[in-house]
Amino acid sequence: MNTIAIKAENFNHFFGKFQTLKNINLEVQRNEILGIIGPSGSGKSTFLRSLNRLNDLVPDSRVEGSLTIDGKNIYAAGTSIIELRRKLGIVFATPVPLPRSIYENIIFGPKMAGVKDKITLDKLVRQSLEDTAIWEEVKDRLSTSALKLSGGQQQRLCIARILALKPDFILLDEPCSGLDPISTMKIEESLRMLKKDYTIIIVTNNTKQAARVADRTAFFLNGEIIEIGYTEKIFTVPKDRRTNDYISGRFG
Amino acid sequence: MKFNNPRIEQKIMLGILWIFTIITVFILLFIILYILKKGLPVISYNFLMTNPVDMGKSGGIFSTIIGTVVLTIGAILIATPLGIGTAIYLTEYTLENKFTRIVKFGSECLAGIPSIIFGLFGFILFVIKLQFGWSILSGSLTLAIMILPTIIRTSEEAIKSVPYIHREVSYSLGSTKWQTVTRVVLPSAIPGIMTGIVLSIGRSIGETAAVIFTAGAVLRIPTSLFSSSRTMAVHFYILAREGISMPNAYGTAAILIIIILIINMVTYILMNRFIKKYS
Numbered sequence: 063m064n065t066i067a068i069k070a071e072n073f074n075h076f077f078g079k080f081q082t083l084k085n086i087n088l089e090v091q092r093n094e095i096l097g098i099i100g101p102s103g104s105g106k107s108t109f110l111r112s113l114n115r116l117n118d119l120v121p122d123s124r125v126e127g128s129l130t131i132d133g134k135n136i137y138a139a140g141t142s143i144i145e146l147r148r149k150l151g152i153v154f155a156t157p158v159p160l161p162r163s164i165y166e167n168i169i170f171g172p173k174m175a176g177v178k179d180k181i182t183l184d185k186l187v188r189q190s191l192e193d194t195a196i197w198e199e200v201k202d203r204l205s206t207s208a209l210k211l212s213g214g215q216q217q218r219l220c221i222a223r224i225l226a227l228k229p230d231f232i233l234l235d236e237p238c239s240g241l242d243p244i245s246t247m248k249i250e251e252s253l254r255m256l257k258k259d260y261t262i263i264i265v266t267n268n269t270k271q272a273a274r275v276a277d278r279t280a281f282f283l284n285g286e287i288i289e290i291g292y293t294e295k296i297f298t299v300p301k302d303r304r305t306n307d308y309i310s311g312r313f314g
Numbered sequence: 315m316k317f318n319n320p321r322i323e324q325k326i327m328l329g330i331l332w333i334f335t336i337i338t339v340f341i342l343l344f345i346i347l348y349i350l351k352k353g354l355p356v357i358s359y360n361f362l363m364t365n366p367v368d369m370g371k372s373g374g375i376f377s378t379i380i381g382t383v384v385l386t387i388g389a390i391l392i393a394t395p396l397g398i399g400t401a402i403y404l405t406e407y408t409l410e411n412k413f414t415r416i417v418k419f420g421s422e423c424l425a426g427i428p429s430i431i432f433g434l435f436g437f438i439l440f441v442i443k444l445q446f447g448w449s450i451l452s453g454s455l456t457l458a459i460m461i462l463p464t465i466i467r468t469s470e471e472a473i474k475s476v477p478y479i480h481r482e483v484s485y486s487l488g489s490t491k492w493q494t495v496t497r498v499v500l501p502s503a504i505p506g507i508m509t510g511i512v513l514s515i516g517r518s519i520g521e522t523a524a525v526i527f528t529a530g531a532v533l534r535i536p537t538s539l540f541s542s543s544r545t546m547a548v549h550f551y552i553l554a555r556e557g558i559s560m561p562n563a564y565g566t567a568a569i570l571i572i573i574i575l576i577i578n579m580v581t582y583i584l585m586n587r588f589i590k591k592y593s
Binding site for chain 1: 486
């Protein structure tokens with residue numbers, strides 16, 4: 063099933079006069095993991111945040127070109143940003159549990175969407191926590207504060223929190239940048255499992271992480287895509303010298 | 315002053331800071347204990363539960379307690395929604411611009427105006443112009459205007475101190491702006507907002523100048539919004555100034571202090587519970 067889920071055509075993004083994304087052309091296949099690598103300031107996160115229109119929160123954010131998700135231009139007038147954000151869940155670089163219980167964190171999204179039934183919510187909580195392999199660790203303390211969890215657990219909770227909204231896409235913005243190797247490994251394992259049901263885009267500063275989890279990898283530099291292709295190819299026989307320089311650690 | 319030995323310098327400075335602290339605490343304790351010592355002997359069940367007799371020379375202070383409570387509740391009920399609403403608008407719904415700067419500057423100026431000016435303003439506007447007369451209504455409105463800047467300011471600070479990323483998380487989970495404000499921002503800001511409200515309650519309870527001009531000083535239990543009423547602070551002022559009864563004045567002052575202490579303690583306990591629930 064190799065349908066195209068996301069398609070960017072000549073997509074540009076600006077913060078005021080500053081152009082952060084230049085002529086992005088990119089396709090994301092359904093149920094793949096796309097890794098996005100590149101030095102900081104290369105527009106990786108901006109691209110990710112363009113997908114669920116989180117950049118709209120910045121007053122002078124502006125886009126040109128087209129960005130379609132499931133065949134619909136998400137910047138077309140009449141797009142429901144709320145629906146869009148429910149469909150594309152995002153996980154940030156630092157785990158950000160809201161200051162409330164584990165249970166309340168998971169049901170936050172569904173509750174805002176109007177789900178009130180206790181049994182449905184209970185099920186959602188259990189299902190999402192199981193899908194991120196954290197259920198066993200927290201099932202006896204769902205009512206304790208999410209802030210008391212370890213960093214790795216908090217980040218998996220944040221992934222579970224977006225799963226509770228039954229999204230189609232999972233966007234991850236350097237999700238392991240502050241985590242220890244074991245927590246990182248657990249999250250990567252979860253991602254491989256989640257790939258069955260979701261399309262995943264992971265922005266990472268750690269090229270090795272992209273090599274480990276991504277089916278395809280895109281290399282961003284100064285707001286442009288330099289190269290995109292199957293991860294093995296990118297990491298073994300990159301076409302562009304700059305890609306090679308970056309992944310072999312010569313700059314970045 | 316220059317010391318050659320940093321360790322001695324350290325010790326001397328520590329000593330000075332310690333003395334400053336002791337002086338502050340001493341002044342505070344002295345005032346409270348002095349008033350309690352003078353006032354407590356007067357306080358009895360009768361003093362609390364009967365109305366003043368003979369201008370307050372004898373009898374209790376019941377009607378002034380009711381007056382204080384009603385007037386303060388009125389002021390808080392008016393000022394809190396206005397203040398929090400303004401703060402939410404200023405922080406969440408507009409960017410910093412000329413208008414918000416004017417509102418902020420205005421409310422800061424308002425905070426620095428002596429309360430007697432508010433009293434005069436309330437007298438002219440509410441008592442005379444709007445013909446509310448000397449009444450609970452005029453008094454509450456005047457007090458509300460007086461405490462509004464405090465509530466706006468503290469609410470604004472409290473709302474601003476909620477990390478921006480919490481709002482981002484909320485939006486990214488498909489919340490509307492209003493949901494984000496009410497479910498994410500306000501719960502985290504409530505302890506700070508409450509601090510402002512408690513401060514305002516304290517100011518309202520202790521206020522005399524603004525109240526005497528607008529709520530009057532009638533020594534009866536108010537029966538409607540348009541009844542005039544005397545608060546404890548005003549009662550204390552009149553008892554002491556007219557030399558009616560110093561013991562009763564101290565008794566009133568002691569009750570005032572005790573009430574404010576209780577309010578602070580109860581809020582503190584409630585806040586701790588609330589914070590525990592949300593962290």
